[in-house]
Amino acid sequence: xxxxxxxxxxxxxxxxxxxxxxxxxxxxxxxxxxxxxxxxxxxxxxxxxxxxxxxxxxxxxxxxxxxxxxxxxxxxxxxxxxxxxxxxxxxxxxxxxxxxxxxxxxxxxxxxxxxxxxxxxxxxxxxxxxxxxxxxxxxxxxxxxxxxxxxxxxxxxxxxxxxxxxxxxxxxxxxxxxxxxxxxxxxxxxxxxxxxxxxxxxxxxxxxxxxxxxxxxxxxxxxxxxxxxxxxxxxxxxxxxxxxxxxxxxxxxxxxxxxxxxxxxxxxxxxxxxxxxxxxxxxxxxxxxxxxxxxxxxxxxxxxxxxxxxxxxxxxxxxxxxxxxxxxxxxxxxxxxxxxxxxxxxxxxxxxxxxxxxxxxxxxxxxxxxxxxxxxxxxxxxxxxxxxxxxxxxxxxxxxxxxxxxxxx
Ligand code: MLT
Numbered sequence: 001x002x003x004x005x006x007x008x009x010x011x012x013x014x015x016x017x018x019x020x021x022x023x024x025x026x027x028x029x030x031x032x033x034x035x036x037x038x039x040x041x042x043x044x045x046x047x048x049x050x051x052x053x054x055x056x057x058x059x060x061x062x063x064x065x066x067x068x069x070x071x072x073x074x075x076x077x078x079x080x081x082x083x084x085x086x087x088x089x090x091x092x093x094x095x096x097x098x099x100x101x102x103x104x105x106x107x108x109x110x111x112x113x114x115x116x117x118x119x120x121x122x123x124x125x126x127x128x129x130x131x132x133x134x135x136x137x138x139x140x141x142x143x144x145x146x147x148x149x150x151x152x153x154x155x156x157x158x159x160x161x162x163x164x165x166x167x168x169x170x171x172x173x174x175x176x177x178x179x180x181x182x183x184x185x186x187x188x189x190x191x192x193x194x195x196x197x198x199x200x201x202x203x204x205x206x207x208x209x210x211x212x213x214x215x216x217x218x219x220x221x222x223x224x225x226x227x228x229x230x231x232x233x234x235x236x237x238x239x240x241x242x243x244x245x246x247x248x249x250x251x252x253x254x255x256x257x258x259x260x261x262x263x264x265x266x267x268x269x270x271x272x273x274x275x276x277x278x279x280x281x282x283x284x285x286x287x288x289x290x291x292x293x294x295x296x297x298x299x300x301x302x303x304x305x306x307x308x309x310x311x312x313x314x315x316x317x318x319x320x321x322x323x324x325x326x327x328x329x330x331x332x333x334x335x336x337x338x339x340x341x342x343x344x345x346x347x348x349x350x351x352x353x354x355x356x357x358x359x360x361x362x363x364x365x366x367x368x369x370x371x372x373x374x375x376x377x378x379x380x381x382x383x384x385x386x387x388x389x390x391x392x393x394x395x396x397x398x399x400x401x402x403x404x405x406x407x408x409x
Contacts, residue, residue, distance in 0.1 A: 004142045007153070013132050013377040014040050017361075024365050031369045036396045036403075038327075039371040041186065041345065041389045043251045044396075045319060047300070048312035051250060054303035058296040072292040075283065076103025076259065080298045083305045084259055088244065094231045100263050100279065102286055103293050103301075105256040107216045107245040111180075112137035114212065114241060114260070116289075117281040119271070122177035125157040127169050129187055129378030129385075131214070134180040151380030160381045161188060167339060167348065168192050171203040179204065181230070182214040184221060187378045187387040188348040189340015191226045197233045204239035210268060211240040216258075219249035219317055221343045237263040241278075248345065248391075249313050250304045257293050257301040320345050323397040324390035330401030331388070334409055345390040348375070352409040360386045368403035 017039050025032035061067040075081065081101040089096035104110050111133050124143060126134050135153065138144055145154025152158055157176050159169035167190035168183075181200060183192045192200075204211050213230040221228055230240045242261040246252040262282045267275040293301075303309045324341035331338045331349050341347040351360040357374035364370045364386075373389070375382030390397065 002140065002142075004140050007139050007144070007146055008136060009147045013373070016377070017371065017373065020361070021365065021371055031366075034369040035371065036369065036392070036400050037371045038389045038392060038397075038400060039373045041248070041391050042253050043248065043316075043320075043391050044393055045251055045316055047251050047255065048304070048309060048316070050303040050306050050309035050312055051255075051300040054306075055296050055300040058299035062295065069295050072295055072298070074287045074290050074292050075099070076101065076292065077295065077298050080302050081259075083302050084244075087305045089229065089231065089261075092228075092232075094229055095237065096231060096261055097264070100261055102260045102262060102282060103298060104258050104260060104286075104290070105293055106247070107214060107243040107258045107260075108133050110243050110258060110260045111212065111214060112140075113285070113289075114282075115141045115143070116285050117278055118178065118210070118268070123157060123175070124155075125159055125172055125176040125179045126379075127161050127180070127182070127185070128152070128158040128380060129161060129375060129382035130158075130180070131182055131186045132378065134182075134212075134214075135379075151376070151383075158379065158381070161185075161190065162381060163339075166190060168196055171199050175207045176209055177207075178210050178212060180212045180214065182216075184217040184344035185340075185346075186214075186217065186344075187346055187373065187375065187382065188385075189342070189344035189346040190348075191221060191223070191343045194225065194227055194233070197227055197230060197236075201230070201233045201235045201239060205235050208269065209239065210266070211236070213240050213242045215242055216245040217248055217344050218244065219313065220321065220345050222321070223343055226343060231261070231263075237265045239266065241266065246301050246304060249317065250301065250309075251316060252297075252301070255297055255300065257297050319394070320390050323392055323394060326394070326397045326401050327388050327390055327404075330404045334405050334407070336404075336409065341388075341390065347388040347390065349386055349388060351375075351384050351386060355384075357383055357386055363407075367407055368400070370400050370403055 081098045085098045161167040167188040218228040230236045245258040262279045264279045328341045337350040339348040357376040361374040373387040375385030
């Protein structure tokens with residue numbers, strides 16, 4: 001067996017929350033009927049009409065011998081790779097070629113899978129708090145030592161994101177080889193300015209480091225000065241891989257479709273110290289270990305770029321960000337300190353004096369029947385905070401707002 005799995009602390013955060021919520025519901029069947037989940041960032045609104053129409057048409061194509069399709073290209077169908085490269089990048093003046101796009105079944109999967117093409121002796125930096133997948137996949141791959149007493153794992157470089165730095169870590173003083181960046185950030189909802197991203201790109205080029213840039217929430221950026229892609233920064237094509245997802249913009253969390261951009265100009269060092277492009281390695285990895293996203297799903301994703309698809313995505317974003325505004329106002333009205341929820345669907349809230357994140361989780365569950373995510377589940381710098389997800393119906397978030405205000409904090 002892979003002993004590295006034994007190093008992993010407790011369960012993955014969300015299954016652990018699910019376990020606690022189930023125990024609460026089993027013990028409090030009446031309260032369970034009022035339960036509102038603002039924990040995991042899972043979308044609640046139906047798939048856009050444009051997507052469903054395209055999927056229905058694709059199903060019908062597969063129902064006829066003349067238009068039936070079996071295995072598709074492992075990298076994604078040309079029609080989707082091209083729609084992505086044109087609409088998400090080239091139309092915005094960002095250089096990305098169609099064949100630098102690799103369509104996949106999710107950014108979470110790709111964030112873990114990318115380790116297949118990277119070495120085992122890299123020094124790896126993550127933010128703290130951090131989306132747990134970046135850390136746990138490295139633990140599983142044996143890239144860390146044991147779990148540390150105070151949280152985290154031996155061998156990783158943790159970059160604290162605090163109130164003082166606006167929850168955007170500064171570049172480290174030491175040299176690292178790999179850096180995970182997530183903007184808009186999960187869990188804090190912070191965004192990085194152009195100047196901050198320029199500093200990261202300059203750092204990576206200086207140290208020969210690679211930035212793993214998770215932009216799964218880019219559609220939520222409303223501030224026109226905030227970059228949506230790391231490739232808006234000159235030099236990023238030489239040092240960054242970007243992960244994008246249709247989960248949170250098109251509502252594909254269950255449908256599954258995402259993509260990863262690996263520029264052909266991105267090189268990494270071989271064990272012998274020579275520079276070698278990564279694009280071919282990722283292509284090889286996908287061809288060997290993946291058989292592509294279903295045709296029906298890729299046709300659905302393509303429809304997100306149609307005129308009606310774009311309008312429907314915009315409506316979804318408006319809806320979730322309207323929820324974020326309701327939750328922000330309620331939490332602030334209750335006297336709590338709140339960050340995020342402006343360019344991101346997550347609110348990062350300070351627990352009232354003296355409460356730990358899990359105590360807050362238990363109190364919200366017991367007194368308000370609301371599920372939130374404890375900040376400490378994202379890392380030790382998350383202790384003393386909790387995350388509220390804005391992915392919900394408007395009626396539910398309004399009710400959550402009333403319940404937050406009703407508690408005597
Ligand atoms: C979250 O709640 O952090 C997200 O749903 C996780 C994910 O997208 O995998």
